[in-house]
Amino acid sequence: xxxxxSDVARAAGVSAMTVSNVLTGRKRVGEETRRRxxxxxxxxxxxxxLTARHLRAGRTxxxxxVVPGFHHPYxxxxxxxxxxRLEVSGRHLVVEHGGASREGELEALSLARLHLYDGxxxxxxxxxxxxxxxLRTAVPVVLLGEQQMPQRYDHVRMDNVxxxxxxxxxxxxxxxxxxxxxxxxxxDANRGMPGMRTLGWEIAHRDAGVPIxxxxxxxxxxxxxxxxxxxxxxxxREKVAFDGVLALTDTLATGVLAGLAEAGLxxxxxxxxxxxxxxxASEFLVPPLSTxxxxxxxxxxxxxxxxxxxxxxxxxxxVTPEHITGPVSLVLRGTTRAAG
Amino acid sequence: xxxxxSDVARAAGVSAMTVSNVLTGRKRVGEETRRRxxxxxxxxxxxxxLTARHLRAGRTxxxxxVVPGFHHPYxxxxxxxxxxRLEVSGRHLVVEHGGASREGELEALSLARLHLYDGxxxxxxxxxxxxxxxLRTAVPVVLLGEQQMPQRYDHVRMDNVxxxxxxxxxxxxxxxxxxxxxxxxxxDANRGMPGMRTLGWEIAHRDAGVPIxxxxxxxxxxxxxxxxxxxxxxxxREKVAFDGVLALTDTLATGVLAGLAEAGLxxxxxxxxxxxxxxxASEFLVPPLSTxxxxxxxxxxxxxxxxxxxxxxxxxxxVTPEHITGPVSLVLRGTTRAAG
DNA sequence: CTGTTAGCGCATTCAC
DNA sequence: GTGAATGCGCTAACAG
Numbered sequence: 001x002x003x004x005x006s007d008v009a010r011a012a013g014v015s016a017m018t019v020s021n022v023l024t025g026r027k028r029v030g031e032e033t034r035r036r037x038x039x040x041x042x043x044x045x046x047x048x049x050l051t052a053r054h055l056r057a058g059r060t061x062x063x064x065x066v067v068p069g070f071h072h073p074y075x076x077x078x079x080x081x082x083x084x085r086l087e088v089s090g091r092h093l094v095v096e097h098g099g100a101s102r103e104g105e106l107e108a109l110s111l112a113r114l115h116l117y118d119g120x121x122x123x124x125x126x127x128x129x130x131x132x133x134x135l136r137t138a139v140p141v142v143l144l145g146e147q148q149m150p151q152r153y154d155h156v157r158m159d160n161v162x163x164x165x166x167x168x169x170x171x172x173x174x175x176x177x178x179x180x181x182x183x184x185x186x187x188d189a190n191r192g193m194p195g196m197r198t199l200g201w202e203i204a205h206r207d208a209g210v211p212i213x214x215x216x217x218x219x220x221x222x223x224x225x226x227x228x229x230x231x232x233x234x235x236x237r238e239k240v241a242f243d244g245v246l247a248l249t250d251t252l253a254t255g256v257l258a259g260l261a262e263a264g265l266x267x268x269x270x271x272x273x274x275x276x277x278x279x280x281a282s283e284f285l286v287p288p289l290s291t292x293x294x295x296x297x298x299x300x301x302x303x304x305x306x307x308x309x310x311x312x313x314x315x316x317x318x319v320t321p322e323h324i325t326g327p328v329s330l331v332l333r334g335t336t337r338a339a340g
Numbered sequence: 341x342x343x344x345x346s347d348v349a350r351a352a353g354v355s356a357m358t359v360s361n362v363l364t365g366r367k368r369v370g371e372e373t374r375r376r377x378x379x380x381x382x383x384x385x386x387x388x389x390l391t392a393r394h395l396r397a398g399r400t401x402x403x404x405x406v407v408p409g410f411h412h413p414y415x416x417x418x419x420x421x422x423x424x425r426l427e428v429s430g431r432h433l434v435v436e437h438g439g440a441s442r443e444g445e446l447e448a449l450s451l452a453r454l455h456l457y458d459g460x461x462x463x464x465x466x467x468x469x470x471x472x473x474x475l476r477t478a479v480p481v482v483l484l485g486e487q488q489m490p491q492r493y494d495h496v497r498m499d500n501v502x503x504x505x506x507x508x509x510x511x512x513x514x515x516x517x518x519x520x521x522x523x524x525x526x527x528d529a530n531r532g533m534p535g536m537r538t539l540g541w542e543i544a545h546r547d548a549g550v551p552i553x554x555x556x557x558x559x560x561x562x563x564x565x566x567x568x569x570x571x572x573x574x575x576x577r578e579k580v581a582f583d584g585v586l587a588l589t590d591t592l593a594t595g596v597l598a599g600l601a602e603a604g605l606x607x608x609x610x611x612x613x614x615x616x617x618x619x620x621a622s623e624f625l626v627p628p629l630s631t632x633x634x635x636x637x638x639x640x641x642x643x644x645x646x647x648x649x650x651x652x653x654x655x656x657x658x659v660t661p662e663h664i665t666g667p668v669s670l671v672l673r674g675t676t677r678a679a680g
Numbered sequence: 681c682t683g684t685t686a687g688c689g690c691a692t693t694c695a696c
Numbered sequence: 697g698t699g700a701a702t703g704c705g706c707t708a709a710c711a712g
Contacts (some may be wrong), residue, residue, distance in 0.1 A: 001655070002478060004689060015699045020691055030697060047478060048452040051400075052689035054391045055704050070419035070435060071620065079410035083437055092453070095410060095435040097423055112388040113432070116456075138342055138387060225624035251621070258624040280411065281591070284565035284598040286626050315341070344705060355683050360707055370681060392705035395688050 003046045012040035023048065054116075062092045063307070064117040066109065068125045070097050073251065073279050075123065078144075081296050082121065085304060091118070098123075114139040119307040124149060125193070140310035142303050146193035154306040155323045156299050160193055163292040163328035164200025165207075167274040168246050170290075170330060172208045174337040176244030176272050179205075182231040182256050183222040183248030194222055197248050197276060215240045222248060228255025229262070236263045243271055250275040250282045253289055257335070273335040287334030298326045343386045352380035363388065394456075403647070404457040406436045406449065408465045413591065413619050415463065418484075421636050422461065425644060431458070438463075454479040459647040464489060465533070480650035482643050486533040494646040495663045496639050500533055503632040503668035504540025505547075507614040508586050510630075510670060512548045514677040516584030516612050519545075522571040522596050523562040523588030534562055537588050537616060555580045562588060568595025569602070576603045583611055590615040590622045593629055597675070613675040627674030638666045 009016040014033060021027040022037040029037075040046070054060050065082055067075040075095075083093040094117070098109045114120050114137060124132060124145035132143070133150045143155040171179050184198040198217065205212050218234045221227035228247055232255070235242055245260075247253035253275030257267060265271050267287055275282060275291035282289040302324045313319055332338075349356040354373060361367040362377040369377075380386070394400045405422055407415040415435075423433040434457070438449045454460050454477060464472060464485035472483070473490045483495040511519050524538040538557065545552050558574045561567035568587055572595070575582055585600075587593035593615030597607060605611050607627055615622060615631035622629040642664045653659055672678075 002689095005691095006689085016689090017691075017699060018697085021698085024691080026691090028697065033697080045476065045478070047455060049395075049689050050452045050456055051391055051394045052704090053691080055389075055395050055688090055706090056690045056692085058704075060391075070423060070433075071413075071416045073411075073413050073416065073621075076411045076413065076416045079435075080437075083410060092449075093410075093437070095419075097420075097433070109432075112390045115387060116390055136385065138385070225621055229624060254621055254624045257626055258628065261626045281413075281565055281594055281621065284569060284594045286597055286601045288598065342705095345707095346705085356705090357684080357707075358682060361682085364707085366707095368681065373682080389705050392688090393707080395690090395704090396706050396708085398688075 002049070003044045004049070005046070008037065008040045008044055008046045011044055012036045060116065060118050061090065062094055062117050063119050063121065064094050064096045064114070065121045065123070066096045066098050067123050068098055070095070073281065074249070074277055077280060078296055078300075082300055082304075085300055098127075111135065111137055114141070119311050121303055121307065140307055140313075142307045142310070144299070144303060146196055151323075152321055154303075154310070154321045156303045156306065157325055158294045158299060159325050159328050160196035161200040161203065163276060163294070164197035164246060164248075165204045166200075166328070166330050167276065167290075167292050168201045168204035169207065170332070170336060170339065171244040171246065171272050171274060172204060172210055173339055174272065177210060178213065178216060178242045179244035179246055180216040180218065180231075180235055180240070180242040181246050181248065182218070182228050183220055183252045184217045184246075185222075194248055197246075201246050213240075216242060220252075222252065224251055225255030225258065228252035229259040230255070232256050232259025232263065245271060245273045247273060247275045250277040250279040250289060250291055253282070253291070253335075254285060257285055257289070267335050268337050272337060275335075278331055283333065285335075290333045290336040291331050293329050293331050295326045295328055302326065342389070343384045344389070345386070348377065348380045348384055348386045351384055352376045400456065400458050401430065402432045402434055402457050403459050403461065404434050404436045404454070405461045405463070406438050407463050408438055410435070410437055413621070414589070414617055417620060418636055418640075422640055422644075425640055438467075451475070451477055454481070459651050461643055461647065480647055480653075482647045482650070484639070484643060486536055491663075492661055494643075494650070494661045496643045496646065497665055498634045498639060499665050499668050500536035501540040501543065503616060503634070504537035504586060504588075505544045506540075506668070506670050507616065507630075507632050508541045508544035509548065510672070510676060510679065511584040511586065511612050511614060512544060512550055513679055514612065517550060518553065518556060518582045519584035519586055520556040520558065520571075520575055520580070520582040521586050521588065522558070522568050523560055523592045524557045524586075525562075534588055537586070541586050553580075556582060560592075562592065564591055565595030565598065568592035569599040570595070572596050572599025572603065585611060585613045587613060587615045590617040590619040590629060590631055593622070593631070593675075594625060597625060597629070607675050608677050612677060615675075618671055623673065625675075630673045630676040631671050633669045633671050635666045635668055642666065 005016045005019045008019045019037050021029050022034050065079050079095050086093050119140040122141050122143050124143050143149050143153045146157050149155050181201050185194040218231045220231040245256050247256045267273055275289050278291045278293040282291050345356045345359045348359045359377050361369050362374050405419050419435050426433050459480040462481050462483050464483050483489050483493045486497050489495050521541050525534040558571045560571040585596050587596045607613055615629050618631045618633040622631050
């Protein structure tokens with residue numbers, strides 16, 4: 001039987017209210033009473049029941065980041081940044097996992113769980129527009145991700161099209177003429193990250209007047225390095241000529257580099273490679289991976305601002321959702337050649 | 341004003357209890373009543389308040405994994421495995437971050453937060469024995485990690501000494517004579533992961549009759565690839581001869597490979613490298629990283645069994661803490677030479 | 681099959 | 697500066 005405030009109160013010879021006041025520090029309490037209470041807390045090993053406080057207060061001072069899966073380094077790094085940002089406002093971050101399955105919805109995560117938090121940052125990777133549309137909830141939610149999503153949600157994303165365009169343009173400017181897309185789903189523009197990044201690749205080609213060969217977009221998963229390696233193996237096996245690769249994520253790029261090494265192709269001499277996401281580890285690949293930095297800190301600023309706006313909203317207030325696209329930038333390292 | 345069960349009850353012309361019964365499905369409810377309730381739920385947009393349920397039930401069906409920081413791929417992969425395992429018993433995993441600072445304690449995480457969960461898996465990386473000793477809580481806690489920790493906690497770890505011994509023995513058996521330790525803290529055995537893995541390295545040398553040179557343990561951080569690269573740079577700069585590297589984590593190994601490439605040293609011809617942890621990405625490094633697999637699934641089995649034992653404990657029960665060391669195994673890939 | 685009563689542990693409101 | 701009453705939203709136990 002857990003020790004409660006009343007237990008502490010009884011032991012200290014005061015009322016539960018006084019114990020509460022001592023612990024929250026919200027009201028002045030006599031110095032002597034205060035010490036008696038703290039002693040009792042200590043002796044009984046009392047531990048505050050946050051669940052009860054939450055029920056009472058209606059707030060938890062906790063934000064959840066919902067990610068498709070815990071193992072993606074991308075989200076781990078994002079979470080770490082968000083957590084740091086929340087600390088300054090005395091709040092806490094918790095990471096929940098949804099599940100980015102083919103069905104795409106919040107599978108493992110019941111809608112009710114969202115109420116355990118003051119606000120939720122929801123990564124919509126793997127969810128469809130409709131999944132989210134049905135998620136009509138009272139919890140403050142800001143969407144993070146790429147897909148086209150219901151207008152009524154605040155939505156922050158990075159500029160995928162521009163990032164991929166920049167990256168591809170660099171490859172073309174430094175001599176590549178046949179740039180493969182790894183992780184690209186052809187004809188899927190606007191729908192999801194792969195589509196948008198593939199679109200950027202197309203635009204860069206159009207801008208540069210370089211024709212596109214559909215064979216340069218091998219069918220491929222986007223999950224992990226294995227998909228990247230497999231895509232390269234396939235290109236090689238099917239004798240598709242290529243002298244550049246836009247890997248749609250750094251994780252894929254890792255596999256691409258592995259595949260190229262296997263095939264005896266030199267990077268960047270035979271094939272230039274550029275990734276997307278700028279993971280912590282990318283700088284340390286061999287050669288160091290050129291990539292697109294997603295500007296996480298800017299995204300996070302926006303996302304938390306929008307979330308707080310929802311959290312602090314009073315009943316009458318009508319907030320129009322914002323849809324923000326954060327800037328990206330090129331990070332050139334060893335897998336690409338220097339610009340002319 | 342959020343919609344409550346009573347609101348739904350009123351709208352459906354029943355009592356709150358009936359609404360509860362419909363939603364939990366724990367009691368039989370007439371088909372028609374049931375439909376009326378569900379309709380009302382839908383129309384009012386009712387969303388269950390889990391906080392209230394938790395307060396009432398005293399259980400949350402949620403387990404927390406407390407990690408030192410969200411960005412370590414190691415913990416992300418561990419979390420993903422645990423989450424999968426919990427799903428089969430209908431429970432949910434949440435990842436909390438403590439903070440592995442020099443002070444080491446649960447910093448960002450108040451003790452009370454632990455009560456939000458049925459049980460807690462606590463990664464004690466970066467915490468000291470005393471930090472944990474002071475953490476006298478009623479919440480079921482199982483420790484995951486390497487340090488020497490208070491006896492009274494269940495504690496699951498991998499066999500760090502044996503893993504490092506196996507790895508080093510392989511390097512020695514395949515011709516390396518001067519094996520550097522990257523991330524090793526000299527003279528720190530028993531205290532923490534680096535100490536234990538360094539101990540395994542020593543034992544392998546003793547077994548093989550190869551003398552140890554303290555210069556082979558360059559001072560180094562253990563945080564990320566940058567530390568691994570820096571350690572190699574230092575060895576090269578100080579002209580320490582070495583023909584093998586035991587990187588204490590795969591993350592460090594990533595930096596080690598980068599540093600060796602920089603220095604023009606070939607892997608494994610000039611220098612063999614072996615890591616520890618078997619991260620998802622390690623297989624895709626160039627060359628593919630040989631490493632020690634931590635046997636996560638076995639660890640998780642033990643940890644959850646011990647945790648459930650605590651969770652289900654009745655008041656009288658006296659459970660003696662277990663201290664379990666799970667087996668590790670060698671994964672040989674391209675950064676080492678084949679055994680004789 | 682459905683309703684009533686009561687209470688999980690805390691903190692707001694209002695007395696004193 | 698301290699205490700008593702009350703309710704946050706839900707559900708177990710027991711009636712009917």
